Amino acid sequence: MGVLRSLYGPSKEEVWGQLAEQLRGQVTKGGFFGRSKVVVKTDNWILTLDTYTVSTGKSSATYTRMRAPYVNADNFQFTIYPEGFFSPLGRALSLQDIVIGDPQFDERFVIKGNDEARVRSFFNDDGLRALLYAQSNLFLQVKDDEGWFASSFPKGVDELYFERVGVMKDLAELRALFDLFSYCLHRLCHLGSAYENDPGITL
Secondary structure, eight states: OOOHHHHHHHHHHHHHHHHHHHHOOOEOOOOSOOOEEEEEEETTTEEEEEEEEEEEEEOOOEEEEEEEEEEEOOOEEEEEEEETTTTTHHHHHTTTOOOOOOOHHHHHHHEESOOOHHHHHHHHOHHHHHHHHHHHSOOOEEEEEEEESSSOOOEEEEEEEEEEOOOOEEEEEHHHHHHHHHHHHHHHHHHEEEOSSOOOOOO
């Protein structure tokens, strides 16, 4: 174990256990076929951190993701990711990048949304932008549910969703990710785009 730790650093289980302890959350062991996850409650929202693997037959990729269902008050949705990450896809779908008005931020990130004015209002916040800068890479969005093969949410419930390729094991960055989610949810409430009600969804 000591040799492996010196080569690869602390394990996911070790780091995520420390994270749960610091955030007063819970670690759920996934068993042989399941996935372990960290569950943290902030106000009436439940933030869930886990990993999932996509296999293409010859190869596979593991992603770290965080999810938080919430009651969406006005169907406001957005997606943000680093410039260049999905830009060719965006151009192919004729999607327009929404410019916030902060040159440094606009140069670094691509933002899509269904309400341009509300997108600008949401991201016009120094605290939020600082938390986004703290992530070395991100794909963050509000989406309806988890698709055909996963959870379908009741009408009016959407999900704040983050994912990144690889298994995140940087404790400080993971804590910053939880801070980002909490900040986003409270900011959505402040703008009238979310309710603080418990959405009643278990992931």
